[in-house]
Amino acid sequence: MNYRHSYHAGNFxxxxxxxxxxxxxxxxxxxxxxxxxIDTHAGIxxxxxxxxxxxxxxxxxxxxxxxxxxxLSPELREFLAPWLEAxxxxxxxxxxxxxxxxxxxxxxxxxKQDRLTAIELHADDARQLRRVFEGDYQVRVIxxxxxxxxxxxxxxxxxxxxxxVDPPFEVDGxxxxxxxxxxRATRRFPxxxxxxxxxxxxxxxxxGFDKKLIALGRPRTLTVRMLTRDNMTAPGLNGSGLVIxxxxxxxxxxxxxxxxxxxRLLSQSPGGxxxxxxVRILVGEA
Numbered sequence: 076m077n078y079r080h081s082y083h084a085g086n087f088x089x090x091x092x093x094x095x096x097x098x099x100x101x102x103x104x105x106x107x108x109x110x111x112x113i114d115t116h117a118g119i120x121x122x123x124x125x126x127x128x129x130x131x132x133x134x135x136x137x138x139x140x141x142x143x144x145x146x147l148s149p150e151l152r153e154f155l156a157p158w159l160e161a162x163x164x165x166x167x168x169x170x171x172x173x174x175x176x177x178x179x180x181x182x183x184x185x186x187k188q189d190r191l192t193a194i195e196l197h198a199d200d201a202r203q204l205r206r207v208f209e210g211d212y213q214v215r216v217i218x219x220x221x222x223x224x225x226x227x228x229x230x231x232x233x234x235x236x237x238x239x240v241d242p243p244f245e246v247d248g249x250x251x252x253x254x255x256x257x258x259r260a261t262r263r264f265p266x267x268x269x270x271x272x273x274x275x276x277x278x279x280x281x282x283g284f285d286k287k288l289i290a291l292g293r294p295r296t297l298t299v300r301m302l303t304r305d306n307m308t309a310p311g312l313n314g315s316g317l318v319i320x321x322x323x324x325x326x327x328x329x330x331x332x333x334x335x336x337x338x339r340l341l342s343q344s345p346g347g348x349x350x351x352x353x354v355r356i357l358v359g360e361a
Contacts (some may be wrong), residue, residue: 080243084122085135085174087341088315090142090158091301092241092272093180094337095317095330097157099237099268100184102323109188110235112181113228115221116242117193119200120207121165122174137343139171145340154333157184177239179207182214189213192228194221225256230264238264240271249273250280253318254287261293261320268321275314277306285357288318294361297322297354299330301338305349313349330354 083089103110124135139162142155152159161183165173175183178193185191191214195201201218208214217224221242229238238260242249253271260269275281281300288296302314319326334352342350 080118080176081122081126081128082132083134084129084176085124085140085171086138087134087301087303087343088138088272088274088312089174090138090341091299091315091337092317093175093177094155094158095299095319095326096177096237096239096270097161097180097184098154098326098329099270099319099323100181101157102326103235103237103268104184104186104189106235108235109186109190109233110237111190111192111231111233112185112236113192113194113224113231113238114178114181115194115224115238115240117178117195117200117204117216117221118176119195119203120176120179120193122176124172124174135171135174138341139174141340143171147340148336151333151336154329177241178204178214181239182208182211185213187213190231190233191215192217192224192231194219194224194228196220222252222256225260226263229260230267234266237268237270240269242272244274250284251287254284254291257288257293257318257320258291266321268323269319271318273316273318274312275300275302275306275316276312277310281316288357292358293320294358295321296356296358297327298357299334300353301334301341302349302351303338303341304344309344309349313343327354327356 194217205216297319299317304313306313331354338350338352339347
């Protein structure tokens with residue numbers, strides 16, 4: 076297991092993933108009853124962008140670094156607002172040195188009645204995560220294979236919430252694990268919302284993945300894809316994708332407005348060549 080998110084924190088994939096995560100949590104807060112967020116591949120919680128790892132790749136400069144220094148349209152700024160406010164809170168002197176991973180971002184957005192379960196398999200990362208949330212009664216950190224949480228930790232006692240699945244894609248079979256995990260999880264917690272992240276590379280099996288999602292047949296299945304360069308010719312990570320089950324009712328329309336501008340802003344190619352986005356309902360209402 077070689078993957079460490081410290082090298083990639085705050086990159087363009089994090090921007091999309093965390094902006095949408097923050098937006099979904101903002102919608103959950105519109106109703107008074109408590110909810111729980113279950114983060115199955117939580118990482119270490121907070122990332123130092125001045126660290127050797129982050130400076131070695133510099134990926135954050137073309138991700139969150141671009142966003143905070145750009146002139147955004149009112150529509151995109153409103154869409155990004157919950158995420159941008161959390162980032163700004165961690166960097167009170169301006170600029171960007173500290174970046175919140177998904178568990179820290181989630182915790183910053185919760186109300187007093189809401190809860191977070193943060194699950195991390197790697198022992199060292201789980202220890203760091205516990206230190207981040209030491210003494211915080213609203214957060215439970217568990218050292219566990221996150222895929223197992225899609226069975227044993229559902230449904231949450233709050234009966235409302237979001238399950239975030241963000242695996243590192245460092246071993247084969249992650250797309251099939253997503254399908255299997257969704258099948259199990261949505262049987263146990265059909266009323267919950269789910270957000271799953273996946274990379275977009277030239278060899279990503281996206282067409283087959285979509286067919287399996289359609290065959291799974293879970294109502295209100297939304298796919299979100301953002302390309303930052305030409306996926307047919309460029310090697311490496313060319314884009315970022317999300318699968319969202321039971322999204323907020325307004326999220327599809329908001330993404331269709333915000334995502335094209337965000338893709339252009341985060342383009343990794345000269346002149347924005349190959350940048351683009353797609354927001355599509357794979358399975359509609361029951």
